[in-house]
Amino acid sequence: MAEYIVMPKLGFDMREGVLNRWLKEVGDAVHKGEVVAEIESDKATLELEAQVEGTLLAFLEEPGSVVPIGANLAIVGQPGEDVSALTGGGDAAKAPAPTPVAATAAAPAPPTAVAEPAPAAATETLSAEFPGGVKATPVARRLAAEKGLSLAQVRGSGPGGRVRRADVEAALVQPPAAPAMPAAPATPVMPAAPTPTAVAIGPDSEAVSTTRLRQAIARRMVESKVSVPHFYVTTEVDMEAALALRQQINALLPDESKVTINDLIVKAAALALRDFPNINATFAGEQIVRHKRIHVGTAVAVEGGLLTVVQKDTDTATLSKIATDNKAMIARARAGKVKPEDVEGSTFSVSNLGAFDVDSFIAIINPPEAAILAVGSVKQVPVVVNGQLAIGTRMKATISADHRVTDGAEAAQFMQAFKKYLETPLRLLV
Amino acid sequence: MARITMRQAITDALREEMLRDENVFIMGQEVGVWGGTYAVTRGFYDEFGPRRVRDTPISEMVIGGAAVGAAMNGLRPVAEFMTINFAFVAFDAIVNHAAKLRSMFGGQMKVPLVFRAPGGGGRQLGATHSHTPDVIFAHFPGLKVVSPATPYDAKGLLKAAIRSDDPVLFIEHATLYQLRGEVPEGEYLLPIGKADVKREGSDVTLIGYAQGLQVAMEAATDLAKEGIEAEVVDLRALRPLDMGPAVASFQKTFKAVVVEEGHRSYGIGAEVVARLQEEAFDYMDAPIKRVAQHEVPLPYSRELEQAALINKQRVIDAVKEIL
Numbered sequence A: 001m002a003e004y005i006v007m008p009k010l011g012f013d014m015r016e017g018v019l020n021r022w023l024k025e026v027g028d029a030v031h032k033g034e035v036v037a038e039i040e041s042d043k044a045t046l047e048l049e050a051q052v053e054g055t056l057l058a059f060l061e062e063p064g065s066v067v068p069i070g071a072n073l074a075i076v077g078q079p080g081e082d083v084s085a086l087t088g089g090g091d092a093a094k095a096p097a098p099t100p101v102a103a104t105a106a107a108p109a110p111p112t113a114v115a116e117p118a119p120a121a122a123t124e125t126l127s128a129e130f131p132g133g134v135k136a137t138p139v140a141r142r143l144a145a146e147k148g149l150s151l152a153q154v155r156g157s158g159p160g161g162r163v164r165r166a167d168v169e170a171a172l173v174q175p176p177a178a179p180a181m182p183a184a185p186a187t188p189v190m191p192a193a194p195t196p197t198a199v200a201i202g203p204d205s206e207a208v209s210t211t212r213l214r215q216a217i218a219r220r221m222v223e224s225k226v227s228v229p230h231f232y233v234t235t236e237v238d239m240e241a242a243l244a245l246r247q248q249i250n251a252l253l254p255d256e257s258k259v260t261i262n263d264l265i266v267k268a269a270a271l272a273l274r275d276f277p278n279i280n281a282t283f284a285g286e287q288i289v290r291h292k293r294i295h296v297g298t299a300v301a302v303e304g305g306l307l308t309v310v311q312k313d314t315d316t317a318t319l320s321k322i323a324t325d326n327k328a329m330i331a332r333a334r335a336g337k338v339k340p341e342d343v344e345g346s347t348f349s350v351s352n353l354g355a356f357d358v359d360s361f362i363a364i365i366n367p368p369e370a371a372i373l374a375v376g377s378v379k380q381v382p383v384v385v386n387g388q389l390a391i392g393t394r395m396k397a398t399i400s401a402d403h404r405v406t407d408g409a410e411a412a413q414f415m416q417a418f419k420k421y422l423e424t425p426l427r428l429l430v
Numbered sequence B: 001m002a003r004i005t006m007r008q009a010i011t012d013a014l015r016e017e018m019l020r021d022e023n024v025f026i027m028g029q030e031v032g033v034w035g036g037t038y039a040v041t042r043g044f045y046d047e048f049g050p051r052r053v054r055d056t057p058i059s060e061m062v063i064g065g066a067a068v069g070a071a072m073n074g075l076r077p078v079a080e081f082m083t084i085n086f087a088f089v090a091f092d093a094i095v096n097h098a099a100k101l102r103s104m105f106g107g108q109m110k111v112p113l114v115f116r117a118p119g120g121g122g123r124q125l126g127a128t129h130s131h132t133p134d135v136i137f138a139h140f141p142g143l144k145v146v147s148p149a150t151p152y153d154a155k156g157l158l159k160a161a162i163r164s165d166d167p168v169l170f171i172e173h174a175t176l177y178q179l180r181g182e183v184p185e186g187e188y189l190l191p192i193g194k195a196d197v198k199r200e201g202s203d204v205t206l207i208g209y210a211q212g213l214q215v216a217m218e219a220a221t222d223l224a225k226e227g228i229e230a231e232v233v234d235l236r237a238l239r240p241l242d243m244g245p246a247v248a249s250f251q252k253t254f255k256a257v258v259v260e261e262g263h264r265s266y267g268i269g270a271e272v273v274a275r276l277q278e279e280a281f282d283y284m285d286a287p288i289k290r291v292a293q294h295e296v297p298l299p300y301s302r303e304l305e306q307a308a309l310i311n312k313q314r315v316i317d318a319v320k321e322i323l
Helices: A099-105 A121-122 A138-147 A166-174 A212-227 A240-252 A260-274 A319-334 A408-423 B006-020 B044-048 B060-070 B084-098 B134-138 B150-165 B208-223 B244-253 B268-283 B302-306 B312-322
Strands: A003-006 A016-021 A036-039 A045-049 A054-059 A066-068 A071-078 A230-238 A281-282 A287-290 A295-302 A307-312 A348-352 A369-387 A388-402 B002-005 B024-028 B053-055 B076-080 B114-119 B142-147 B167-174 B180-183 B198-200 B204-208 B228-233 B238-239 B256-261 B289-293
Touching: A016 B167, A036 A071, A054 B076, A138 A166, A212 A307, A212 A319, A230 A240, A230 A408, A240 A260, A240 A295, A240 A388, A240 A408, A240 B289, A260 A295, A260 A348, A260 A369, A260 A408, A281 B302, A287 B053, A295 A319, A307 A319, A388 A408, B002 B006, B006 B024, B006 B044, B006 B150, B006 B180, B024 B044, B060 B076, B060 B084, B060 B142, B084 B114, B084 B167, B114 B150, B134 B142, B134 B180, B134 B238, B134 B268, B142 B150, B150 B167, B167 B244, B198 B208, B204 B208, B204 B244, B204 B312, B208 B228, B208 B256, B208 B312, B228 B244, B244 B268, B256 B268, B256 B312, B268 B289, B289 B312
Parallel strands: A295 A348, A348 A369, B024 B053, B024 B076, B076 B114, B114 B167, B142 B167, B204 B228, B204 B256, B256 B289
Antiparallel strands: A003 A071, A016 A036, A016 A066, A036 A045, A054 A071, A230 A388, A281 A287, A295 A307, A369 A388, B002 B180, B142 B238, B198 B228
């Protein structure tokens, strides 16, 4: 009995993916868990693992195609099995197409790891194995049916990507991930995103096609700026003690867990969020959903855009864990090998341009979060101490906050707390 | 309210019932002059005399058979097996005679007896003397199987068992004899076949009985320190099995772990899981876990024995796996 290989769902807001290339040819044996193709989502290039076993009988999509999640990519079955009915009644265009495949295979391979396992890639696969193509618990199915939510739109946090009750509930309160989606019941009506202006390409200009990551950033930032009323609070932090502490800590730590200034900032933000749970939240129309767990994301510049890598339970994680995890996640992000769990689930973000000699800047909130912290460079500046001019070590930080969730006074108090954690940095260790 | 041991609660229940009804009598090995292997009937021989506190030969077939005969003829025997392991010798009397006679003979006679038996492992008594075979007996219709987890339940359920017109196997987990709990003064009865919520919580449902229930309670206490609130349901009886509170709790928490001291295969966990999926399928949000004794003859070595038995950490691990 022939089965399909389908476009997997690799993230909550993934609607479609690009089939980059096949790693198998028609006639090859396919084993469960074996990498058969390379898929590009908004966020990363990932490997597609087969969920079925047998012989690859036909390709249904060619490399380069943009394919909606759950759509069929290839047919796997018994050698010699007649699949003409499955490929669209023997349509030549859909029949096995060895030539383009061979050509693609011969083309220089992008440096994405082919042999490395990418467990997350396989786990989200829409598959005929499960009712409705989605692995979900019975209670998640019932809730989704009651609320008219399609389970294919929900990212599963359970084992193997299983959609659980909490995932459905989170999806019901989250704003829609893409403006193209009809607004979820709990979210306010959003103004339509402006259509990009048509631009003529002349001899003085050059058209650069956008990556899916670039498109995702464009979509999300428009969504945030047009629907979230931002306000901003800036404060200056004395970083003298934090730098001294960092030096002391790093003298004790191996390279892979050496603590960066950003790790200190992330930890301080997480502790401040614990003091101000209202800011660790999502605006959901009739209600504000406060997240019980604190997951601070760090924006990472990657080729063609940026990704936010997420330290789970940041408030309880030790500095060395934050340092080790962030290093590993940032390395994966820069290598294009990010795992879906690296970039999902943040409840607050930090954007740090300190490395680029920046005084201060303001950031756009990363929905569905309620705030983001923009951090500038640590600088030596003249300061007044007890009426005397002295040299101080200072860093400016600006919070952008969602005015539907919080107000200036609370954001200012949050910044005070954040500042205090960094200025008495032993508190980051206890 | 007095805090007494489970042993004292059982002793009090037996004594009150013997004083109330002169048809109630006790029989078993060493229950009389010696006062019982676990000292449950200490002093009874002097108080009630040899006619009502009868030492038997070292033959479980005699104990089982004589108890059935006495019950058929209008007495209310409380027959003690020194341990549940020895009840295997009397299996025929228990499941073929005690459990079947009333229905096979159209209700011409009743068999109002109680078999009491200490059971369970954890005391370095070796594989043959450490069984928790409760589910084997609970398999057979016609026999009620009760196993309490607290002194309060032990007293109320044993008194109800003695007054039951049908045979009851009353299994006392030997490691619980020293467990203390509040027991009110004066008489009370608890219905056989009613489960009980021993601790309220909203995150996960732990279902157990007897020693398993106590292990579940310890795990719940530790989990609460991490902010995980477990609801703990005590089945109290394996037959009739009351799933009401467990189902209601599962519909609230969507997740469950069954904790039992017996082996995992064909255990009470298997039965409870089957019923939860039948009665609350649409509330299931994770696989229902079973924490049970490993599938080995229980070792004698203390370390190996403890490794094979259930403990609170295994329950905590199971909970975290599905949260």
